[in-house]
Amino acid sequence: MYNRAMLIYNGKAGQQDWAGLLGSVSAILAPAVRELLLYQTLKPGDGEQVCKERGEEFDLVFIMGGDGTVHECINGLARLQAPPLIGILPAGTCNDFARSLNLPPDPLLAAQQLLQGRRRYVDLGVAGDRVFTNFYGIGLITEASDNISSGLKGALGKISYFISTLQTVRSAEPFRYRLEWEGGTLEDEAVMIYVSNGRFLGTQPLPFPNNALEDGKLDVMVIREAGLPLLKELLSRKNQEEWRPGDESISYFQATRVALSTAKPMKADMDGEKYLDTPAKLQVSSQALQFLTG
Template sequence: MARLILNGKSAQLPAVREAIFARRAAGDTLEVRVTWEAGDAARLAQEAARDGVERVIAGGGDGTVNEVVNGLMRVARERRPALGLLPLGSANDFATSLGLPLAAEPALAAALELPARPVDVPRLDDWHFLNMATAGFGAEITSSTPKGLKRLLGGGAYSLIGAVKAWHITHYAGRLRWPEGERRVELCLLAIGNGRQSGGGHPLTPQATLDDGRLDVLILHDIGSLTQLRAMRHELETRPARGTHVDTLRVDRLTFTADEPVPLTLDGEPDRRRGFTVSIEPAALSLAMPPDCPLLSRPA
């Protein structure tokens, strides 16, 4: 038995309703629960686990997926249902990275039928995420992009807002610590990836995998001129471990202590904190995905 937790804003979409009726007609046992307000998706995910549901499907954008994941992570590991995705957001970064279909009916079929593989689940302080956490400039863009523009332009909305703000980049001073070291930084973007892309298709951590027990970290820092911006773009292509404007790390734990509150996003959901610690729980959740998914370090 599977249960679809559907974002209330998508419940009346004709394509979604047709997909649900088509899967039921094909013989799938599929229950539907619709959210009304913040917190509903997490609560409904926990209820599904208590009811013995074998697979929970998150129907919505990256934020809906994030809330369902947090609900499932409150359930004992041995009782957690597998997770499937019905991507209905404006960017759908995580579903795209997984190689899942984006049209409603094939996406729902995939969520019901694809095999579920164990994946790691990162945690930022008290909140879990599956794809990526960003802090600084990238998070500022995501949180300030109007929802109407997101729906109109999709992932391109983030690029447009980013271009408008490109010459008003704020640097956030603080200290990064990880098991092998620490350093003082003036960062404009910190990306902590379990998945690979964020902000409407930007590959911030292109080598990340979901099952290696590690976090891929991108640090962009000290960018204040056009020349430095060009140098940063070149370093983004070459990905040095330590560059003039771009650093990369692969760790299982990272702490950032900032001098002032920093904007951040968890799977696209905005927040603001003075500091935080990110850790990772290996193989904590089973996720429906293609056997040849590029985010797996080990083939099915």
């Protein structure tokens, strides 16, 4: 039994019947929580603020929404001296971080699994003074996200990401970059750089180790050429202990710290949110927060 818990939810994140969903989720959580506070985010920044200001009042904080809502709230919780236990209730389009935690995409099923009490300390990626749960990326991934209209995303859900990607790969422009990490230096042209903490992108598993969320490392992919062979390489591979890209246009390595610079400032995408530019210093915060998992 948890004494106090807070459920933060984003009423605009993919679900249509929020009243019904909240009632059903609360009914599942109620037997395990003595006091449950519901908090609705009304504008960007609300989730981060309430987590930063009130997170330590609770034994457990549930975050119900998509990857963007999770990103916002985790940036508040990561600043706390004594952060609470965290439970993700996926209610967005892709829910990639929740998938990395082995949670089903249905928030009701996820709520049932969370109450079974399996706990796991998880790494976070750090970019300057911000953190990311799933990824930091520039180039193709940012362009694909920009190409998605809200109407298309709402109507087609995760399929819209793949339609947009297919549209974008045909016109991706290379950029000059420099990467420095403890294992070496790369300086060349690329169409995308993807620095991952999680194991899923657009609902698809990436070929990273099963313990990617807790191995104290970032998985870094440098993609030099776009096209359908690239998508085939990434989407056809399943996770394995050691991935060696079969496509020569992909470089892959693991690192704990990465310094990234580009010939000119580029917009970066973190967990689907775009508000930072290059250059960037990235690192991993090992086993930073504790989550309930599926």
